[in-house]
Amino acid sequence: MRPILKWGATLAAVLFLFAGAADAQSYVSTVLGTNPLAYFRLEASPDTSLVGGYLATFQPGVTLAGTGAPICVTPNHSATFNGTTGQITTTLAGGINTAGSMAAWVNLATLPSTAGQFFYIAGESQLNNDFDLQFTTDNFVRFYVSDDSINVGYQPNAATLVGQWHFVVATFNAATNTENLYWDGQFVATANNTVFPGKTLQFNMGASTVFTGRNFAGSLDEVAVWNTALTAAQVSAIYNSASCSVQATPAPPTWTLAILGLILLGATGLLMSRKTA
Numbered sequence: 571m572r573p574i575l576k577w578g579a580t581l582a583a584v585l586f587l588f589a590g591a592a593d594a595q596s597y598v599s600t601v602l603g604t605n606p607l608a609y610f611r612l613e614a615s616p617d618t619s620l621v622g623g624y625l626a627t628f629q630p631g632v633t634l635a636g637t638g639a640p641i642c643v644t645p646n647h648s649a650t651f652n653g654t655t656g657q658i659t660t661t662l663a664g665g666i667n668t669a670g671s672m673a674a675w676v677n678l679a680t681l682p683s684t685a686g687q688f689f690y691i692a693g694e695s696q697l698n699n700d701f702d703l704q705f706t707t708d709n710f711v712r713f714y715v716s717d718d719s720i721n722v723g724y725q726p727n728a729a730t731l732v733g734q735w736h737f738v739v740a741t742f743n744a745a746t747n748t749e750n751l752y753w754d755g756q757f758v759a760t761a762n763n764t765v766f767p768g769k770t771l772q773f774n775m776g777a778s779t780v781f782t783g784r785n786f787a788g789s790l791d792e793v794a795v796w797n798t799a800l801t802a803a804q805v806s807a808i809y810n811s812a813s814c815s816v817q818a819t820p821a822p823p824t825w826t827l828a829i830l831g832l833i834l835l836g837a838t839g840l841l842m843s844r845k846t847a
Contacts, residue, residue, distance in 0.1 A: 597641040600811040601673075601794055604804050608662050608773070609794040612638070612649045624662040624773075631656025631785070632776060639675035639735050639791040641812040648677070649776070653685060653787030657777030662795070664770040666694065670715075671741040671796040672703050673808065674775075678731045679788040682707050688784035691738070692793055694771045695780035703740050704784060713740035713749055715765050722749040722761035735791075737809050741799040750799075755809030757802050 598620070601609055608619040615628035628634070631652045638646035649658060674691050682689050682705045691711075693702035700714035709731065712723040726736065739752040744765040751759040772779060775793055776786040 596811045597643055597792075597808070600808050601792070604796065604800060604808070605798070606794045607665050607797045608660070610658075610660070610775075610792075612658075612791055612793065613645055613647050619660075619662070622662065624660050626658050626660045626775070629655075629657050629659060632658055635789055639677075639737075639812070640814050641675075641792065642814040648675075648789045648791035650789045651776045651786040653679065653687075653689075653785050656785060657779075658775040658790075660773045660775070662773040663694070666701060666795070666797050668744040669742060669797065669799040670701060671739065671798065671800040672701075672713075672794070673737070673739040673800075673805075674703070674793045675735050675737055675791040677733065677735045677789040677791075678705075680732060681709055681728055683709050683728075685787055688781075689786045689788070690776060690778045690781070690784040691786060691790065692773065692775040692795070693778070694773050695778040696771045699770075702778065702781075703738070704778075711738055711751065711753070713742070713751055715742040715749055716763055720761075720763045722751050722759050722763070724751045724753055724759040726753055732788075737812070739800060739805045739808075743799040748799075752802070752805045752809075755806050757805075 598611070602620060606621055608622050608624050610617055610619050610626045612626070615632075615634060617626040618624070619626070628649060631654065633650050635648045635650040638648040651657075672692055676691060678689065686707060688707065689705040691703040691705070693700070695702055700716065702714045703711070705711050706723070708725070709728045710723040710725045712721040714721045730736070737754050741750045742748065742765050747762050747765050749761045749763060749765065750757065773795060775790055778784050
């Protein structure tokens with residue numbers, strides 16, 4: 571290969587790989603673009619939120635797993651809970667008033683109906699002023715933002731819950747008394763209940779500090795919390811940015827192709843000028 575063509579091919583390959591690396595981080599940048607209050611990637615213990623500097627500490631019963639949610643980001647681990655003792659405590663407390671949202675990737679080790687217990691995902695538990703996202707023993711995922719009996723719920727296909735990753739988002743707006751649930755990027759349930767503002771207690775994952783015996787069994791990853799109610803478009807954008815189907819062999823963006831074209835055009839022109847000299 572002539573030196574100019576070899577140099578051009580090498581540069582093009584570097585640009586292609588750089589474009590792929592940028593694409594592979596799109597999930598993280600999309601989440602951060604929605605201005606979360608905290609975003610725990612759960613890559614280590616203690617883990618530090620990418621915003622706010624909050625710490626998340628794995629308590630006994632929680633281990634760091636080698637495989638995380640399917641989001642095409644490196645590194646990518648998750649937290650695995652044994653279903654009996656584990657939880658992740660954080661230094662985030664309060665920060666959520668008249669609106670809020672939670673998001674997490676979940677992968678169950680067994681069904682709540684089989685275990686005979688609730689599986690707590692995350693939240694700031696408080697008697698009669700909940701901010702809790704959890705699975706209940708009927709295999710519904712439910713979001714509580716007022717007293718302990720009022721919630722919005724959705725029942726996913728139980729056959730897909732165990733051993734598979736799913737993305738769940740819950741939002742509330744006290745101004746409209748609205749609670750919404752999203753499953754794998756899709757809006758699936760809403761309720762118009764009395765919503766209490768002012769969540770003040772500690773944010774934890776995998777077990778409630780108030781309601782005992784609700785230990786999560788399985789893995790959690792990419793847990794984020796907002797002091798705003800995410801829109802359906804924002805939820806969809808976050809979920810779609812996680813797709814690995816394209817990012818496994820990333821397609822170069824337009825600017826990469828343009829630069830490659832200029833390199834090859836210049837190389838061809840130089841070779842032609844040498845031939846006619």
